[in-house]
Amino acid sequence: MIRWRTTFLVVVVLLLAACSTPGDVASPEDGIGFVAGDGSVVVVPVEERVLAPELVGTTLDGEPLSTTDYSGQVIVLNVWGSWCAPCRAEAPELVEAAEEMPEVQLIGVNTRDLNPAPAQAFVRAFELPYPSFYDPDGSLLLGFGQVPPNAIPSTIVLDESGRVAARMLGEISATTLVGVIEDVRAAE
Numbered sequence: 001m002i003r004w005r006t007t008f009l010v011v012v013v014l015l016l017a018a019c020s021t022p023g024d025v026a027s028p029e030d031g032i033g034f035v036a037g038d039g040s041v042v043v044v045p046v047e048e049r050v051l052a053p054e055l056v057g058t059t060l061d062g063e064p065l066s067t068t069d070y071s072g073q074v075i076v077l078n079v080w081g082s083w084c085a086p087c088r089a090e091a092p093e094l095v096e097a098a099e100e101m102p103e104v105q106l107i108g109v110n111t112r113d114l115n116p117a118p119a120q121a122f123v124r125a126f127e128l129p130y131p132s133f134y135d136p137d138g139s140l141l142l143g144f145g146q147v148p149p150n151a152i153p154s155t156i157v158l159d160e161s162g163r164v165a166a167r168m169l170g171e172i173s174a175t176t177l178v179g180v181i182e183d184v185r186a187a188e
Contacts, residue, residue, distance in 0.1 A: 022072050039170040043180060049163035052156070053143030055109075057133045060116045061121060065131055067158070070105040074165075074181060075158040078107045078130075079141065079151075082122040086171040087153045091126035096174035097181075104181055105156050108132030109140055111152065157184055 055067045055077070069077060078094055080087040098106045110132045113119040123132065133140055144164070146157065157166040157180055165184040168176070 039058060039168075041166070041168045041172075041176065041180060043162060043166045043183050043187070049159065049161075049165055052158050052162055052164050055107075055133060055140050057135060057140055059131045060110060060120050062134075063131075065133055067107065067108070067162075070107075071162065072160055074104045074160055074184065075079075075162075076104060076106045076177065076181070077109055077156040077158070078106065078113055079154040079156075081110065081112045081152055082118040083113070084152050088122075088126075090153055090171040090173075091122070091128065093174040093177070094173060095127060095129060097177040100174065100178055106130040109135050111135050111138045111141070119150045155182060159184055159188060161188075 052067070055065075056133075057065055067077075067143050076097075078090075080091075094106060098104075107130060108123075108128065110116075110119045114136050115136075117132050119132070119134065122128075135141070153168045153171060155168040155172055155177065156164060159165040166180045168180065
């Protein structure tokens with residue numbers, strides 16, 4: 001009897017393990033998994049940069065927003081969710097970077113929040129000084145081949161020509177972000 005129970009438990013554990021993917025974490029709001037960023041930072045050489053897709057949508061407050069509104073500027077796109085613990089940890093760092101580099105336009109891309117209210121509360125709580133797209137299904141991110149739409153948080157830096165110049169997967173610090181932006185500018 002004990003051998004049968006042990007065998008049964010081993011089979012159940014193996015079946016459950018086979019149904020999960022390392023790095024996947026379920027969003028508490030929607031039950032859809034996401035891949036936590038691995039902390040990698042890639043600065044794309046100037047000759048390999050590709051034009052970023054234009055992002056057009058609405059903010060968390062329903063106002064129109066487009067990346068073309070900031071043409072000619074370095075743009076930092078930060079993908080986040082109100083339910084994401086690493087996003088909460090990095091929010092003060094992004095605010096610090098925005099204050100340190102006011103000539104750079106930060107834009108959030110809120111994803112997987114099926115209702116904008118928690119995301120709006122997140123913005124208020126962390127006093128984010130920049131707009132965020134409301135992108136509950138992640139469709140705005142599909143044009144970026146360099147960043148998987150399911151890696152949260154992710155940060156993309158667009159150079160002044162609107163090309164993808166860098167990407168960071170996972171939580172970042174203000175020091176890292178400012179350093180990457182300085183590297184992007186120096187390479188142009």
